[in-house]
Amino acid sequence: GAVVSQHPSRVICKSGTSVKIECRSLDFQATTMFWYRQFPKQSLMLMATSNEGSKATYEQGVEKDKFLINHASLTLSTLTVTSAHPEDSSFYICSARARGTGELFFGEGSRLTVL
Amino acid sequence: AQSVTQLDSQVPVFEEAPVELRCNYSSSVSVYLFWYVQYPNQGLQLLLKYLSGSTLVKGINGFEAEFNKSQTSFHLRKPSVHISDTAEYFCAVSGLTGGGNKLTFGTGTQLKVEL
Numbered sequence: 272g273a274v275v276s277q278h279p280s281r282v283i284c285k286s287g288t289s290v291k292i293e294c295r296s297l298d299f300q301a302t303t304m305f306w307y308r309q310f311p312k313q314s315l316m317l318m319a320t321s322n323e324g325s326k327a328t329y330e331q332g333v334e335k336d337k338f339l340i341n342h343a344s345l346t347l348s349t350l351t352v353t354s355a356h357p358e359d360s361s362f363y364i365c366s367a368r369a370r371g372t373g374e375l376f377f378g379e380g381s382r383l384t385v386l
Numbered sequence: 387a388q389s390v391t392q393l394d395s396q397v398p399v400f401e402e403a404p405v406e407l408r409c410n411y412s413s414s415v416s417v418y419l420f421w422y423v424q425y426p427n428q429g430l431q432l433l434l435k436y437l438s439g440s441t442l443v444k445g446i447n448g449f450e451a452e453f454n455k456s457q458t459s460f461h462l463r464k465p466s467v468h469i470s471d472t473a474e475y476f477c478a479v480s481g482l483t484g485g486g487n488k489l490t491f492g493t494g495t496q497l498k499v500e501l
Contacts, residue, residue, distance in 0.1 A: 275429060305488075312395065315476070315491040364429070375489075377422070377430035 274298060275367050277378035284355055285386055291351045292381045294365035299376075300345035301367035306338075309362040309380070321348050345370065355385040388413040388479045392492035399467055400500055407462040407495045409451075409477030419460040420478040420489065421451055430476065436460065447471065472499045 274297040284290050294304055303322050307315040321327040321342035329335050337359075339351040348367075352359050364380040391410045399405045411417065418437050422430040434445025441453040451462045460477060477492040 277429075307491075312493065314390070314493050315489075317488055317490075320488070366430075375432070379429040 275301075275365065275376045275378040277363075277365055277381045279381060280379060281382045281384075283384045283386065286356055287354055289351055289353045290355055290383060291349055292363055292365075292383070294348045294350070294367065294378050296346045296367045296369070296376070299367075300370040301348075302345065302370045303368040304342055304348040305366045305368075306340060306348075306350050307364045307366070309364060315364060318350075352383065355383070357385045359383065360385045388415075388417060388481055388490045390477050390479050390490055390492035392475075392477055392495050394495050395493065396496045396498065398498045398500060401469055402466045404465050405463065405467050405471075405497065407475050407477075407497065409460045409462065409492060411458050411460065411477075411479045413458075413479060413481060415481045417479045417481055419451075419453060420480075421445065421449070421460070421462050422476045422478060422491075423447075424474040424476065424494075426473070433462070433475070467497070467499045469499050469501065471497060473497060 276295045278293045306318045309315045317330050318333045319327045319329045319340050321340050323342050323345050327340035342348040362380050362382050365378045368375050389412045393408045420435045421433040423433050424430050433449050434443045436443045436453045444450045449464050474494045474496050476494045478489040480489050
């Protein structure tokens with residue numbers, strides 16, 4: 272089946288640094304990619320929707336300048352957590368909607384720990 | 387706006403026993419309903435979905451779910467579970483209008499199959 276790869280799967284960083292997480296669709300083109308955040312024992316919360324070549328649409332309460340999303344190509348979207356703080360520690364998951372079929376595929380997630 | 391409630395955070399069950407994972411939703415518009423499974427250290431995988439038509443939906447790995455509009459439920463069932471079914475299960479909903487691409491997830495149910 273279609274694969275969505277996230278990298279890195281785990282990252283630990285110091286407070287104040289920026290971290291970039293990549294989301295790639297490996298064998299299909301993704302017209303739309305979604306970024307979610309998941310806290311322990313809680314739902315996946317949609318952070319933003321990104322369409323290739325255009326600015327991301329952020330959900331209410333999500334800081335655009337804090338969570339920079341770039342969708343430069345039909346197979347790659349990146350999430351950059353800028354000036355990370357411990358409260359940004361979370362599990363970040365991306366999903367990609369396949370061009371043509373519209374089917375949605377999820378990445379394996381990236382666990383961010385900010386010290 | 388939509389919301390999803392998964393009443394059980396954990397469901398322990400013996401192998402070969404039947405299981406039901408409960409999901410209730412609320413929405414002011416008609417919805418699509420989904421069940422996803424997440425195995426340890428893996429991404430979310432679609433089990434089944436209800437878009438329209440027959441209210442009984444069959445998915446992969448022997449799972450099925452029934453859409454009950456009057457009770458706003460979409461419970462997931464399997465007549466006989468296997469050890470390999472141990473995973474986290476998420477119910478999700480998307481509205482047919484306005485936010486058709488956006489999924490709202492429940493908090494998840496951890497299914498633990500024991501020998």
